[in-house]
Amino acid sequence: MDFVYFLGRFHVLVLHLPIGMIVALFVLEYLSRRERYRYLEAASPYLWIATAISALVTVLLGFMHFAEGSFTGPSGELHRLYGTVVAVVATVVALLRVGKFASSYKPLFFPASLVLLVLVSITGHYGGNLTHGSTYLVEYAPQPLRSLAGLAPRRTITSVSTADPFADVVGPMLVERCASCHNEDKKESDLVLTTYAGVMRGGESGRVVVAGNTELSELLRRITLPESDDEFMPAEGKTPLTARQVEIIRWWIEAGAPSGGTNGDLQVPDPMRSTLSEELGVSF
Structure with missing residues (x-):
């Protein structure tokens, strides 16, 4: 199990990849809907695939990290749940984006990127609760x-x-x-x-x-x-x-x-x- 724990620690390093890629996806899908930036569509399939792969790797490492047994309570469970949903959604949409009928699903890609942006924000919130405590953001609030x-x-x-x-x-x-x-x-x-x-x-x-x-x-x-x-x-x-x-x-x-x-x-x-x-x- 030590090797599993070793790999799991890399979760905190690679998790920044899907976050950055999801933000980039949202910007790309938003801009590519305009005629002026239509050329960005060519990068969309590659970015979706890269996002899905990075999300899957991050979730896998996250489960290994959870195996240490230090994470308990609702924030840990919700972080794991939402992280898994992010990976699943990213993978499904990526497969549609590179599939034979990608043009038929074109109206779906921008809303999907927005949904992923919301989901990864929620996931990050619960991850922050794990590392800083659930009251960290509001400790000095009005x-x-x-x-x-x-x-x-x-x-x-x-x-x-x-x-x-x-x-x-x-x-x-x-x-x-x-x-x-x-x-x-x-x-x-x-x-x-x-x-x-x-x-x-x-x-x-x-x-x-x-x-x-x-x-x-x-x-x-x-x-x-x-x-x-x-x-x-x-x-x-x-x-x-x-x-x-x-x-x-x-x-x-x-x-x-x-x-x-x-x-x-x-x-x-x-x-x-x-x-x-x-x-x-x-x-x-």
């Missing part, structure tokens, strides 16, 4: 849009004391640095770091945060390893937490990994208050 997305109003933080130690401090750090691999739809090592419940539940190797005990908290160990270490997190290619953020997470664990309430309920040492003030951009 409140009306946040409400439509089912998100609670953003809390107004005026000082260190009014901030929730997890929801306003530690949680956003983990979402920013760790959500691409540890969200509800993509659970590397069965670990979710986008919610307090997920952090405290841990993953397939056990708990990653032990309240009040930094020595036994695997999360802290991983983020403080040398970046050259294979176990260092975030994984290679991802932006690591800053030294200040690591110290805040260390303090949070030592304080009992609290969630709910505010920092004002805790006995926060002045040096940490200063650190939190700098991180949050609010008054001491």
